[in-house]
Amino acid sequence: MYFCLASGAAFGAMAVFGKLAYAEGATVGTLLALRFLFASGLFWAGNATFVAKEGQSLFRLERRDVLLALGLGAGGYALQAGLYFAALPRIDAGVLSLLVFTFPVIVAVAAVALGREVLTRRRVVALASSSAGLVLVVGGAGGLDPVGVALGLAAAVVYSGYILVSESVAKRMSPLTLAALVCTGAAGALTVGAVLVGQFQPGELTVAGWWWLLCLAGVSTVAAVALFFAGLARVGPTRASILATVEPLVTVLLAFAVFGETIGLAGVLGGVLVVAAVLLAQT
Numbered sequence: 001m002y003f004c005l006a007s008g009a010a011f012g013a014m015a016v017f018g019k020l021a022y023a024e025g026a027t028v029g030t031l032l033a034l035r036f037l038f039a040s041g042l043f044w045a046g047n048a049t050f051v052a053k054e055g056q057s058l059f060r061l062e063r064r065d066v067l068l069a070l071g072l073g074a075g076g077y078a079l080q081a082g083l084y085f086a087a088l089p090r091i092d093a094g095v096l097s098l099l100v101f102t103f104p105v106i107v108a109v110a111a112v113a114l115g116r117e118v119l120t121r122r123r124v125v126a127l128a129s130s131s132a133g134l135v136l137v138v139g140g141a142g143g144l145d146p147v148g149v150a151l152g153l154a155a156a157v158v159y160s161g162y163i164l165v166s167e168s169v170a171k172r173m174s175p176l177t178l179a180a181l182v183c184t185g186a187a188g189a190l191t192v193g194a195v196l197v198g199q200f201q202p203g204e205l206t207v208a209g210w211w212w213l214l215c216l217a218g219v220s221t222v223a224a225v226a227l228f229f230a231g232l233a234r235v236g237p238t239r240a241s242i243l244a245t246v247e248p249l250v251t252v253l254l255a256f257a258v259f260g261e262t263i264g265l266a267g268v269l270g271g272v273l274v275v276a277a278v279l280l281a282q283t
Helices: 002-012 014-022 028-054 063-087 093-100 103-113 121-138 146-170 175-196 207-235 237-243 246-259 264-281
Strands: none
Touching: 002 014, 002 207, 002 237, 002 246, 014 028, 014 093, 014 207, 014 246, 028 063, 028 175, 028 207, 063 093, 063 146, 063 175, 093 121, 093 146, 093 246, 103 121, 103 146, 121 237, 121 264, 146 175, 146 207, 175 207, 207 237, 246 264
């Protein structure tokens, strides 16, 4: 449970780091490519350090698992991240968080439809509580751009599929190794894509821009992804998704602290509902 909560908090800082990087010269392509290039390097460094302790070398893994993890990065995580950061300049961070966090409902319904989990009454209440809380927390965050809304909802759908597919391999591979492979796949796909469309422009970044990208890679990618995989292997996709709903709450709080955005009474009530959902998801 705590792995999922910590992952949600780390992911919650992502939108703030992204907006700060955009303000310091980052394009969408530059942000995505450098984020995952930095993150994959950090993951492989960490994997080399702990491989002896974990007893799991890359060369001992099943080839299909390695290819699946790389594919999850190149075809799943890269696409979800691209959709998310393409939407971020168009709509407020809070609104985007709400749109993306329709994914717990999508995951829950899909997991039941696939026969993987049983949707208990307590879990239904948790889903309803988290959804209502998110509406209150971020529902009044600003106007809606149609393209931004479409990109945010598409990111939710892609992320739902990514979670369901990654659950099986997460149980056969250490979180650190899986995260390294996923980020490597994403880094390759996003870097090539950014170069091809002329969006890879690291020379336009200020010193502060490089710093925010390093924060994005270290906090909202390396820490967030590793913690999520560790939690996913322990609690399953539906519970992990519900616990992760702390992410938009963290986003709103950080946006208030950094940009001065107000939360209001509705935000406080929404936060209470999100916390209630987290507590319900523990059982």
